[in-house]
Amino acid sequence: MVTNLPAKVKAKWAEAVACRNIPEKIRLMKEFLAMCPKHKGTSKLIMNVRRKIAALEEELERSRMRRKSTGRHLFSVPKEGAGQIVMLGPTNAGRSSILSSLTNAKPEINPVPFTTRRPAIGMLRYQDIQFQLVEAPALVEGASKGRMEGPQILSLARNSDGLILVVDLEGDPVKQFRMIIEELSNAGIAVEKPEGEVDIKRTPGTGIKVIGTGRLVGCTVDDVRRLLMEYRISSALIRIRGKVTLDLIEESLFSSAVYKPAILLANKYDVPGAEEKLKSLLKEVEDKIPVLPVSCKRGEGLEEVGSIIFKMLRLIRVYPKEPSSKEPSKRPVVVDEGSKAIDVARRLHSKLYKEFR
Numbered sequence: 299m300v301t302n303l304p305a306k307v308k309a310k311w312a313e314a315v316a317c318r319n320i321p322e323k324i325r326l327m328k329e330f331l332a333m334c335p336k337h338k339g340t341s342k343l344i345m346n347v348r349r350k351i352a353a354l355e356e357e358l359e360r361s362r363m364r365r366k367s368t369g370r371h372l373f374s375v376p377k378e379g380a381g382q383i384v385m386l387g388p389t390n391a392g393r394s395s396i397l398s399s400l401t402n403a404k405p406e407i408n409p410v411p412f413t414t415r416r417p418a419i420g421m422l423r424y425q426d427i428q429f430q431l432v433e434a435p436a437l438v439e440g441a442s443k444g445r446m447e448g449p450q451i452l453s454l455a456r457n458s459d460g461l462i463l464v465v466d467l468e469g470d471p472v473k474q475f476r477m478i479i480e481e482l483s484n485a486g487i488a489v490e491k492p493e494g495e496v497d498i499k500r501t502p503g504t505g506i507k508v509i510g511t512g513r514l515v516g517c518t519v520d521d522v523r524r525l526l527m528e529y530r531i532s533s534a535l536i537r538i539r540g541k542v543t544l545d546l547i548e549e550s551l552f553s554s555a556v557y558k559p560a561i562l563l564a565n566k567y568d569v570p571g572a573e574e575k576l577k578s579l580l581k582e583v584e585d586k587i588p589v590l591p592v593s594c595k596r597g598e599g600l601e602e603v604g605s606i607i608f609k610m611l612r613l614i615r616v617y618p619k620e621p622s623s624k625e626p627s628k629r630p631v632v633v634d635e636g637s638k639a640i641d642v643a644r645r646l647h648s649k650l651y652k653e654f655r
């Protein structure tokens with residue numbers, strides 16, 4: 299069991315997490331690893347910490363490179379609308395064509411590979427809300443190891459609210475899908491829905507609170523408090539979804555793995571032989587994520603994308619009403635399915651939010 303770590307090892311982890319200086323943080327994490335007992339229950343944790351160290355070392359290397367050359371910088375796209383959806387796929391799969399079919403954006407569409415070099419952005423209207431679609435530059439094998447701006451692309455995916463994976467039925471869609479999943483998984487991004495999810499946010503002054511739609515399994519909120527105190531965390535919001543055990547909460551302290559809901563668009567459904575390739579793709583994907591065959595050329599299959607995204611983000615719309623008016627507002631506030639009135643208040647007005655508390 300993960301929870302058997304000795305107190306001084308937990309204290310070392312707390313020290314590493316609190317440290318803001320990257321080289322020093324790496325040193326403390328390595329010290330933690332050296333102290334950490336090695337057995338079956340800690341193997342996953344050790345793997346996660348090693349991954350964290352590797353990511354920090356890479357970040358350090360990148361910032362050194364940035365200082366040397368001004369050409370490289372992070373892609374960052376400020377969020378707009380009810381959710382930011384990043385489109386990922388190999389070159390020429392048709393990401394720009396899909397973006398241009400679904401939104402007002404006019405990215406360059408071209409048979410020449412690697413046409414899109416910077417994120418291209420458009421807004422997709424769905425009923426009375428909008429989603430922000432972001433076409434990431436093409437993902438290549440080895441992206442997670444640094445190839446072709448891979449780390450920047452994967453960090454766009456990590457910061458998104460959901461993903462549209464794009465493969466094409468002209469090439470080998472199974473191979474393309476495996477490549478995307480492999481690169482995402484190397485970067486600690488999962489697209490298959492886990493049984494339980496934990497998101498821990500340090501929030502000074504609130505104490506330990508467990509929120510969200512999930513259920514604690516085999517433990518109580520007091521057990522969670524005790525566990526976090528061992529890691530010197532006395533104040534945090536723990537958002538849970540699905541079935542969450544104490545082990546999962548402890549694991550999430552060491553792992554920066556995230557889950558992103560995703561759909562897979564199999565584009566170029568119009569080409570000869572597409573039907574057969576789609577069958578192999580469906581077999582490969584099983585029911586991990588929804589697959590939608592589409593053709594930008596014929597304008598087919600894309601109508602459902604908005605409603606699928608809405609469902610996949612598990613959103614609900616709330617129509618607030620001003621006390622002075624009879625009718626509710628026509629502009630909804632969009633929040634998570636598991637949200638409470640306080641979350642709506644937070645989105646509406648920070649003053650209202652403070653008063654609510």
Ligand SMILES: Nc1nc2c(ncn2[C@@H]2O[C@H](COP(=O)(O)OP(=O)(O)OP(=O)(O)O)[C@@H](O)[C@H]2O)c(=O)[nH]1
Nearest residue numbers: 389390391392393394395408409412413414594595
């Ligand atoms: N037959 C067919 N061709 C398509 C379809 N969608 C896109 N294409 C063609 O595929 C080529 C690449 O399309 P893009 O939309 O530029 O692909 P991309 O994924 O954005 O590619 P890069 O940004 O260059 O990595 C273009 O020549 C498109 O005309 C489709 O549904 N059917």
Ligand SMILES: [Mg+2]
Nearest residue numbers: 393394413414
């Ligand atoms: Mg493109």
